[in-house]
Amino acid sequence: MKTPIILLDRLGFDSSYYRTPTGESLFPEDRFDVRLITSVKKLPLAVGNALQSVVATPGSEIETLLEAGRYQSAFGGAKAERVVALTERQLLPAATLREALDIPGDRPEDIVIFRDKVPMKGFLRARGVRVPCFAPYSAGNARDLLQRFGTVVVKPRLDAGSKDVNIVCTVAALEQVEARYRDRLADFEVEEFIDGRIYHIDSVVQSSRVLVASVGRSVFPTTSYQSGSHYWDIELAEGPLRNRLLAFNQRVIECYPDFTGVMHHEAFVSDNEVVFCEIAARWGGGGIRAGFRFRTGIDLIATMLNAQLGGPIPASAGWSDEITGFSFLYISDRTLTRDVTLDEPWLVDLHLRVGRGDKLPPPRSLEQAAAVITVSGRDEAQVAERLAAAEAEITRCFG
Known part of the structure; x- marks a missing residue:
């Protein structure tokens, strides 16, 4: 049947x-x-x-x-x-x-704490997790947090991909944000700016227990798309920082005792402190799916599907010796004039959003890239070198 x-x-x-x-x-x-x-x-x-x-x-x-x-x-x-x-x-x-x-x-009350950043942070703060000081957006809340912390982040409560994220240091800049989004400010939150590097932990979870997880770091800001250059994300190799982030990840996921499936969790490391950023009950974007599958043999989307169907959740049978990384390459207002023929053993995955003769408008979010490139390497330096080589080859295909 x-x-x-x-x-x-x-x-x-x-x-x-x-x-x-x-x-x-x-x-x-x-x-x-x-x-x-x-x-x-x-x-x-x-x-x-x-x-x-x-x-x-x-x-x-x-x-x-x-x-x-x-x-x-x-x-x-x-x-x-x-x-x-x-x-x-x-x-x-x-x-x-x-x-x-x-x-x-899952019912709406099960999902809203993974989607809306205000109840999400409130849920975890009540359970002892360090989260940024935050509030639903209002002029008063924004100015209060700006006075307390000097820099704040204003971002949509429900959007993803760093869309419409604003880092604000002055009241004048706040006024510009309020003018730009005046018709939908109720859809935003404001929070203290955490001056630290951001990492993501992608996990396969069974009843709040992490079965397998990988850790990656943002080499460039997640707002890189706004300057139209590129964004790199490189996996962490074994070491104390990776272990620390995995422990924090397990601590956060234990707050959801009935959860089974896939989680994408982002956290800051700042002044020897790990601070929650956000969490989602889904697979990570960009090259995370391809890199996770290369490293562990597990397909995050298939695992998410199985969880929603009530099926079995896999655990990794073994790890690849090489780590992975990916690039969002932004190429706007230029035309793809020849086929991309990148053929390297270290190329894990390549996803082009343009065909020959096409050109893209400037991106409006992190994931609106001309190409997503995933590579492998023995260490972070080699991964970075290979990302740069792949980007250069693809860029040459645009006129």
């Missing part, structure tokens, strides 16, 4: 996100009847033998999704057994659908 499921999608069903490295679908037709809710823009990618029914919506308004979900849940006279979503922005709508349709799985 095949399992009827609703997939809430904004990636495109026939995209590489839903495939293994060898091209097999994560939704084999002998296991699933997929009832897809996708966007009108991604409708051309709604192809595959596992698809039982497709509904495309023009936006992500919850009432529209609920209407589509009710239709898909009852399609063919057999109620859907699961609702799955594999991207961060769809996790809360998927939880709302489960609750409305009485389908097993």
Whole structure:
């Protein structure tokens, strides 16, 4: 018997996100009847033998999704057994659908503490985790925190990819932020600026116990896209700092005793202090999926899917000797004039967002890069060297 499921999608069903490295679908037709809710823009990618029914919506308004979900849940006279979503922005709508349709799985109250940065930090602060001083955005809250700390960060409560993140040092700069976002300031938070390097820990978790995790560091600021250069992220090798971050990660994840699946956790290291940044109940973006799979043999998206379906959670069978790193390469207003033929044994993965003859506008978030390049190396220096070589070769392909 095949399992009827609703997939809430904004990636495109026939995209590489839903495939293994060898091209097999994560939704084999002998296991699933997929009832897809996708966007009108991604409708051309709604192809595959596992698809039982497709509904495309023009936006992500919850009432529209609920209407589509009710239709898909009852399609063919057999109620859907699961609702799955594999991207961060769809996790809360998927939880709302489960609750409305009485389908097993996470409810909105389970997900909001991974999505909204205000209840997220409040939840962890109440459990003794060091988080930045924060508040929902208001003119009073922002000026109070600015006076106390000298520098604050203003960012959306729900967005990802460092979109609309503002680092503010003066009242005049705050006024500029307020003018720019005056129609949606209620969607923002303000918090103290932590002057430290940011790291991410990506974990496979079973009932709040970390089974396997990797640690990476941001070599450049996550706001690099604003200058249109590049962003590097390189994995940490074994050592005291990695062990310290893994211990902090386990401490944070223990605050979610019922959680099973995949977590992407970001933290600052500042003046010998580890400070929580944010956490998400999903796979990390950029080259994290490819690097994690190279290092451990585990596919984070497949693991997230299995968790939402109530299936088994894998543990690593062994680690590769080499570490990995990835680059977001930003190339705006230039045209790809020839095919990229980068063929190196250390190239783990290459994802191009442009085709020949295309050019991209300036990026509006961290992940809107022309290319995502993932490489391996024996140490951080070699990974950096190989990222630079790959970037140079790809850049030469743009006119």
